[in-house]
Structures are given as C-alpha cells and as structure tokens.
Amino acid sequence: MVVFEDFEWDDITPIDIAETTAPLCHILYTEEFKKVMGYAKALMAQKEYSERAYFITDEVINIASAHYTIWKYRFDIVVHLKKNLVQELDWCDNIAYENEKNYQIWPYRQQIIELLEKETESVDDLLKLEYPLLDIMIEQDSKNYHVWSHRRWLVEKFKLYRTQRELEFTNDKINLDVRNNSAWNHRFLVQFGDIESNSSCDKEYLRDEIILTKDKIDLCPENPSSWNYLQAIYKKFSVILLIEDLNLFAIQYTHLVENPRVISIQALELTAEIYQKSDKNKSEEIYELLSTTYDPIRKNYWSFCKNLLYQN
Amino acid sequence: MSNSKKKVDWYKTVLGSRRIVEEMVVKSETQSNQIDTLEIMLSSKGSGSQKVGTLTTEQQVKVEDDIRQIYESILDDGQLPTLETTQHRSFVKYFLETNLPAGFIALDASHTWMIFWLVNSFLLLGGKIDEDMSNRISENILSYLNEDGGFGGGAGLISHVVSSYAAVMALCLSNDHHVLDKIDRQKTYEWLLSLKLEDGSFCMYKGGEVDTRAVYCALVIASVLGILTPELVAGTAEWLGRCQTFEGGFGGVPGDEAHGGYSFCAVAALSILGPPQEIITRHCDLKNLVKWSVNRQFQLEGGMNGRTNKLVDGCYSHWVGGIFPFLELATQCDLLDRAALKNYILICCQEENGGLRDKPGKRPDFYHTNYVLCGLSLCQHKAKHDPALMTEKLGASAFAYRVERIKDPQEDPANFIEPLHPIFGIPMNTVLKNREL
Numbered sequence: 001m002v003v004f005e006d007f008e009w010d011d012i013t014p015i016d017i018a019e020t021t022a023p024l025c026h027i028l029y030t031e032e033f034k035k036v037m038g039y040a041k042a043l044m045a046q047k048e049y050s051e052r053a054y055f056i057t058d059e060v061i062n063i064a065s066a067h068y069t070i071w072k073y074r075f076d077i078v079v080h081l082k083k084n085l086v087q088e089l090d091w092c093d094n095i096a097y098e099n100e101k102n103y104q105i106w107p108y109r110q111q112i113i114e115l116l117e118k119e120t121e122s123v124d125d126l127l128k129l130e131y132p133l134l135d136i137m138i139e140q141d142s143k144n145y146h147v148w149s150h151r152r153w154l155v156e157k158f159k160l161y162r163t164q165r166e167l168e169f170t171n172d173k174i175n176l177d178v179r180n181n182s183a184w185n186h187r188f189l190v191q192f193g194d195i196e197s198n199s200s201c202d203k204e205y206l207r208d209e210i211i212l213t214k215d216k217i218d219l220c221p222e223n224p225s226s227w228n229y230l231q232a233i234y235k236k237f238s239v240i241l242l243i244e245d246l247n248l249f250a251i252q253y254t255h256l257v258e259n260p261r262v263i264s265i266q267a268l269e270l271t272a273e274i275y276q277k278s279d280k281n282k283s284e285e286i287y288e289l290l291s292t293t294y295d296p297i298r299k300n301y302w303s304f305c306k307n308l309l310y311q312n
Numbered sequence: 313m314s315n316s317k318k319k320v321d322w323y324k325t326v327l328g329s330r331r332i333v334e335e336m337v338v339k340s341e342t343q344s345n346q347i348d349t350l351e352i353m354l355s356s357k358g359s360g361s362q363k364v365g366t367l368t369t370e371q372q373v374k375v376e377d378d379i380r381q382i383y384e385s386i387l388d389d390g391q392l393p394t395l396e397t398t399q400h401r402s403f404v405k406y407f408l409e410t411n412l413p414a415g416f417i418a419l420d421a422s423h424t425w426m427i428f429w430l431v432n433s434f435l436l437l438g439g440k441i442d443e444d445m446s447n448r449i450s451e452n453i454l455s456y457l458n459e460d461g462g463f464g465g466g467a468g469l470i471s472h473v474v475s476s477y478a479a480v481m482a483l484c485l486s487n488d489h490h491v492l493d494k495i496d497r498q499k500t501y502e503w504l505l506s507l508k509l510e511d512g513s514f515c516m517y518k519g520g521e522v523d524t525r526a527v528y529c530a531l532v533i534a535s536v537l538g539i540l541t542p543e544l545v546a547g548t549a550e551w552l553g554r555c556q557t558f559e560g561g562f563g564g565v566p567g568d569e570a571h572g573g574y575s576f577c578a579v580a581a582l583s584i585l586g587p588p589q590e591i592i593t594r595h596c597d598l599k600n601l602v603k604w605s606v607n608r609q610f611q612l613e614g615g616m617n618g619r620t621n622k623l624v625d626g627c628y629s630h631w632v633g634g635i636f637p638f639l640e641l642a643t644q645c646d647l648l649d650r651a652a653l654k655n656y657i658l659i660c661c662q663e664e665n666g667g668l669r670d671k672p673g674k675r676p677d678f679y680h681t682n683y684v685l686c687g688l689s690l691c692q693h694k695a696k697h698d699p700a701l702m703t704e705k706l707g708a709s710a711f712a713y714r715v716e717r718i719k720d721p722q723e724d725p726a727n728f729i730e731p732l733h734p735i736f737g738i739p740m741n742t743v744l745k746n747r748e749l
C-alpha cells in the first residue's frame with residue numbers, strides 16, 4: 001500500500017483551510033484532514049499532475065467523498081498521467097461501496113468509461129466492468145437512485161434496449177420485490193426508451209409485455225408500480241392499443257364485480273377513466289366512492305377528476 | 313361523535329370541575345379539524361393486509377405500526393402538539409454558531425448549504441437577523457465567491473451551481489440589501505452560460521452531474537440576479553419537459569425514475585419561465601403530474617414520500633408539497649390534504665429538544681429542519697399569481713406571487729410560520745426586500 005511518506009513533500013507549503021474571522025458552521029477538522037486537504041490545495045493551485053497528487057486525491061476522497069473539487073482534479077491527473085483506466089474504475093468501485101449516496105462518483109465513472117471506450121474494441125468487455133458493481137450495489141439497496149441512473153446511462157450509451165441481460169435483470173428485481181418501482185421504471189426504459197410515442201410497435205411483442213404486467217398486477221392488485229406501467233404502455237402506443245380494452249381486467253378488482261378478491265384504488269381510478277367517454281355517471285360514482293370510502297386522503301383530487309369529466 | 317368530544321364528556325363526569333372542562337373544550341375546539349383529520353388518517357387499513365409481502369411492504373408496515381401507535385396515543389390524550397418554535401430556534405442558532413464536530417467533515421463541501429438551511433429555518437420561525445449575524449452571513453458566503461463569478465461549497469472550492477444557489481439565497485436572507493451588488497453579474501452570467509449544455513440542461517461544474525437540480529439552481533440564480541436571458545434558457549423548458557416520466561413526476565434527467573426532489577426542481581424551474589397555468593401545460597402532462605403528486609401523500613401517515621413505493625419522509629413535505637402551489641394555480645383546484653400533512657409534521661417530525669426530522673426514530677438535521685418547516689409553511693398558506701405584477705420581461709413571472717395565510721380560526725397561532733416564496737424557497741419578505749432595489 002502506498003502511504004504519505006512514500007512521497008517527497010518538502011517543496012510544498014500546504015494551504016490552510018481558510019477561515020473567516022467569525023465563521024458560521026465552523027467544522028473542527030481533524031489534523032489528518034487538515035494535512036491532506038492542505039497539500040491537495042497546494043498541489044491543485046500549482047496545477048501539478050503527478051503521482052503524489054494522484055495519491056493525495058485518494059486520501060481526501062476517502063475522508064470526504066463529496067469534495068467535488070478533488071474529483072475534478074483527480075480526473076485531470078488521470079488524463080495527464082495516462083493512468084490505467086480499468087484500475088481507475090476499480091478504485092471507483094471501492095469508493096462507491098463506501099458512499100452509497102454520493103453524487104460525484106457516477107459522472108466521474110462515466111467520464112472514465114468514455115475514455116476507455118476509445119481504447120477498447122468490445123462494448124461487452126466494458127460492460128463486464130460495470131455489472132458486478134451495479135449488481136452488488138442494487139443488492140445492498142434495491143432502490144438506490146444513483147445506481148439505477150447509472151444503469152440507465154449505460155442503456156442509452158450502448159443501446160442496450162431490449163437486450164436479454166437488461167430484461168432479465170429487471171425481471172429478477174421485480175420478482176424479488178414486485179413493488180420495486182425503480183425496477184419498473186428501468187424496464188420501461190429498456191423496453192420502450194428508444195421508441196417514439198404514438199408510433200407503432202410489434203403488437204405481439206406488446207401483448208407479451210402486457211400479459212407479464214397483468215400477472216404482476218394480479219399478484220398484488222394494490223401495487224401502483226405495475227398499474228402505472230400497464231397504463232403507460234397503453235398511453236405510449238395509443239395508436240394501436242385501446243385503453244378501453246383494459247375494462248374487463250380492471251373491474252375484477254373493483255366493487256363492480258361480485259365478490260372481488262380485493263378492491264384496488266388503482267383499478268377503480270382506471271375504470272373511472274375508461275367509463276368517462278361512455279358513462280359519465282358511472283365514473284362520477286366511482287370518484288365519489290374513492291373520495292368517501294377507499295381513498296379519503298385524496299378527496300380533493302377525486303373532486304378534481306369529477307370536474308374534469310364535464311370539461312373538454 | 314369525535315374521540316376528542318368523547319374525551320371532553322368523560323372529563324366532565326370524572327372531574328366535575330367547570331374550569332378545567334372549559335379549558336379542555338376551548339383547546340379541543342381550536343384543534344377539532346386536526347383531530348377529525350387524525351381520525352380519518354387512522355381509519356386507513358394500512359399495508360399489512362396486502363397478501364403478498366415483499367421488502368417494500370415489510371419496511372412500510374414497520375413505519376405504519378410506529379406512526380399508528382403515536383397517533384393513537386395523541387387521540388387518546390385529545391391534545392395535539394404545537395410547533396416548538398423556541399426549541400427549534402435555539403437548535404438552529406446553536407448550530408450556526410457552535411463549532412461542529414469532525415463528523416461534519418462529510419459536509420465540508422456544503423458550507424453554503426448549511427448556512428442557508430439554518431438561516432432560512434431561523435427566519436421561517438420568525439427569527440430576526442441582527443447586524444452582527446447579517447455581517448457574518450455575508451462575510452462567510454462572500455468568502456466562497458470565486459473569480460469566475462460562481463460560488464464554491466466552501467473555502468477554496470471551485471464554483472458549483474447548487475452551492476451557488478444556496479449562497480445567493482443565503483445572501484438574500486442576510487438582511488443586507490446591497491450585498492448582492494458584491495457579485496459581478498456579468499461574470500456570473502458567463503459562468504452559468506459556460507455550464508449550459510447543448511440540450512438545454514446545465515451541469516454543476518465542468519465534468520459534474522447534470523440534472524433538474526442544476527437547472528433549477530441556475531435559473532434561480534439568474535432570476536434573482538436579473539441576468540436571465542433567452543440565450544441562457546434556450547431549450548431548457550423543453551429539456552425539463554423530457555424529464556417527466558410515464559408516472560407523471562420528473563426524474564433527474566430524461567429516463568430516470570420520477571422523484572420528489574427532481575420534480576420540485578423541474579416544476580419550479582419551469583415556473584420561472586412563465587406563469588404555471590401556462591408553462592406547465594405547455595411542457596408537460598398536467599393531469600399525470602397531478603396524479604403522481606397527490607399519490608405521494610399517505611392516508612395513514614399524512615406525510616409524503618418521494619417516489620412510488622418508498623417510505624414517508626418529512627423533507628418531501630417541501631419537495632413534493634412544494635409542487636402543489638403550482639398545481640393548484642394551474643388547475644384552480646385544491647389538491648393537497650393540508651390538515652393531514654400538518655399532523656404528520658407536528659406530531660412525527662419534531663424532536664423534543666429542537667430540530668425537525670425525516671420520521672420518528674430518525675435524528676434531526678439541518679436539511680430536514682429547513683424542508684419540514686417549508687412544508688409547514690405550505691400547509692398554512694396559499695399562493696396566488698397576480699398578473700398585475702407581471703411584466704413582459706423574461707422571468708418576471710417568478711416575482712408575481714402573493715402568498716396569503718389560509719384563514720383558519722382553528723389554527724393555533726403558536727404554529728404560525730412565515731409565508732414561503734413558492735419558487736425560491738425563502739420567506740416572501742426576503743424576496744421582496746431584495747427585489748425593491
């Protein structure tokens with residue numbers, strides 16, 4: 001392991017962390033932090049791109065990973081010294097594991113991948129570096145926003161739409177927790193992210209996706225994630241799909257059938273929307289029921305929906 | 313008959329003392345609306361009854377159980393907590409002035425934020441900034457101002473868009489009306505422009521992340537400093553519109569999951585560019601945004617979450633709650649259950665020794681203290697957009713708000729909190745003072 005004493009520092013005067021005369025929110029820094037930050041700032045000020053500078057950025061980021069200035073500096077060093085980019089991603093992995101909520105890691109990582117892209121022939125080789133990290137981090141926190149966002153970036157960057165790997169990944173996450181909304185959101189991107197709204201799409205393909213979604217809804221009819229996903233498909237492909245076709249499916253989970261297994265607020269709302277063209281009274285009745293019985297916290301919203309029935 | 317009424321009757325028979333009974337009645341009448349709301353909240357069957365349990369429901373049920381217990385004991389007592397203004401104010405004041413322990417090194421790049429959160433909380437709680445504090449705020453914040461016209465998050469840090477938002481807002485709060493003149497606006501303008509990307513979005517710094525937070529903060533800075541130009545915002549509204557997801561809320565960037573914080577930033581940023589009733593419908597699906605936003609509020613908890621199937625958290629009282637003033641203007645309808653949100657804030661988010669928090673069991677922090685208070689302000693006020701205050705100038709719409717207290721004879725004045733500017737997230741009077749110049 002490389003340590004501070006491995007480098008020569010005598011020629012550097014550390015820059016103290018500047019203090020105003022009457023500071024607000026003054027932090028009692030540790031001696032360790034003052035030292036590494038002092039040297040980092042001094043090196044940065046003279047735009048030094050060296051091994052010791054590379055070393056000191058690691059020291060600072062390990063203590064305070066949100067120090068974005070140091071991230072930017074480190075990137076410049078990596079470029080100037082032509083550091084091994086795969087090793088740099090490895091380093092990044094470790095920082096990510098320790099700092100689940102950090103913002104800087106991901107755009108940094110993306111910059112490194114873009115450099116690496118120029119050196120590597122195969123996208124698969126590149127992606128092999130990404131998947132283990134993403135898998136582990138999603139396992140730790142299945143809804144980590146940054147990690148899903150990075151995965152979205154990969155899908156867009158390398159055109160991974162409808163690839164088996166991405167579809168299986170979202171499938172696994174949804175099977176593990178059907179209420180994992182991040183997984184549903186990612187699935188929508190993977191399936192349809194590159195397709196324009198209101199365009200056409202292979203009907204068979206859509207039908208399979210609709211069947212899968214309906215199965216997930218039936219498993220847990222109170223789950224907004226799966227309902228939102230289903231309705232989004234119908235909305236996106238309204239040229240070839242009719243929302244009215246969902247009527248028979250939706251009313252199973254409402255009072256409109258005898259002995260429903262469960263009453264679902266999402267099913268009621270969808271049913272009310274479907275009836276708004278053919279039977280406004282029925283829609284109104286459903287909104288009333290939602291307002292008084294099933295979902296009183298949203299009574300204002302239900303009356304807004306009721307008003308909308310008679311506009312347009 | 314409500315539980316509180318029952319309680320009063322019970323006291324009448326047991327105590328037989330007129331005076332105590334009368335006090336009880338007065339107290340319960342000022343709160344009867346909140347108590348009734350609490351009863352409706354408690355009528356929720358909760359998520360425990362859902363057949364298929366997963367990690368999501370496991371965590372959700374645990375939170376529901378905790379909160380149900382707290383609400384039931386409140387109902388038994390018939391007494392709602394009031395806002396502990398004094399405690400919260402001393403919490404805020406203490407942390408502004410004290411030396412923070414080394415654990416805060418994690419926030420070393422967020423100095424402008426810490427100062428902003430604390431001073432904003434202090435003002436929302438009715439605190440007054442004296443000259444000494446005013447000087448300290450401006451001296452500290454200006455020490456983070458860089459040559460390029462942006463602010464770093466602390467001493468010696470490069471300029472960062474969201475740190476600069478917090479810095480400019482803190483200066484507005486400092487009660488020094490000339491302090492903004494210390495910023496070279498031309499430089500700030502060029503710096504912001506240098507961070508603008510081709511698609512209309514902004515990045516935090518060269519190489520930093522791009523998201524709706526960066527766009528919101530860039531537009532607020534430009535708006536407050538009067539440097540908003542068509543060039544600066546070309547394509548920005550369109551980019552924001554692309555961040556709306558199939559669920560109706562906004563992700564940080566196009567394709568990402570709908571999220572409370574990013575949604576507020578997107579909607580508020582759009583509202584800098586035009587009156588909400590026009591601009592929102594022009595760039596996104598209003599009905600779907602309404603649907604997503606109202607679904608963030610929980611029947612039992614009364615508070616809001618930031619994403620579908622996530623847990624309630626006090627800070628979304630602002631991030632999601634703060635979208636409602638715009639939605640209510642755009643739809644001309646009441647859409648939020650303010651009484652339920654108020655119950656969540658007052659009952660679940662107050663720490664006994666001061667400070668506000670995410671949920672019971674969590675520790676209070678600066679961030680949650682500020683945004684929970686912003687949420688409470690929202691519960692007590694209504695925003696109006698006054699065309700008479702509009703001019704033809706780009707961005708003028710942001711300064712055309714009037715925020716009025718909702719007349720509620722039952723509201724305990726102890727809970728009163730300052731009206732908040734719906735876009736900038738700072739007290740209305742601080743915006744007006746800086747605007748007069």
Ligand SMILES: [Zn+2]
Pocket residue numbers: 625626627628670680
């Ligand atoms: Zn929070």
